[in-house]
Amino acid sequence: MLGLGLDRCLCLLYPIKYTSFKARFLVFTIILSMALILAFSLIFRILPAYPTTAETKCLSFGCTTTTNGGEIYTYIRYLTSSAVLITSGFLLYLVRFKLKLHLSQKLKTQNLRKFLTTF
Numbered sequence: 048m049l050g051l052g053l054d055r056c057l058c059l060l061y062p063i064k065y066t067s068f069k070a071r072f073l074v075f076t077i078i079l080s081m082a083l084i085l086a087f088s089l090i091f092r093i094l095p096a097y098p099t100t101a102e103t104k105c106l107s108f109g110c111t112t113t114t115n116g117g118e119i120y121t122y123i124r125y126l127t128s129s130a131v132l133i134t135s136g137f138l139l140y141l142v143r144f145k146l147k148l149h150l151s152q153k154l155k156t157q158n159l160r161k162f163l164t165t166f
Contacts, residue, residue: 052134059141084123091119 054073 052131052138056134056138056141059145084127087119087123
């Protein structure tokens, strides 16, 4: 979601320049974010929770994870969610700014037409 939000923001900020490298940027951003999340999950959740014995203390797979891994997972979820929220807010601001700019330009041309037709 973060890559898609950045893609939309760049489309609004630089519409002409961005079309030349649009697909490469979106794919690179998505691959990079997936690699980072996979690396954090591997380092903090999967490797510490690797069972040393064949038997577990409970019947569920969720029992094998560590408490530190659960905390790191929670932090990663909050971090990615807040990044998506911030990007969405910035995108909303850009859309409102572009719409206001378009409407003000439209009103100027309408006022100019009215002014010219009155004389």
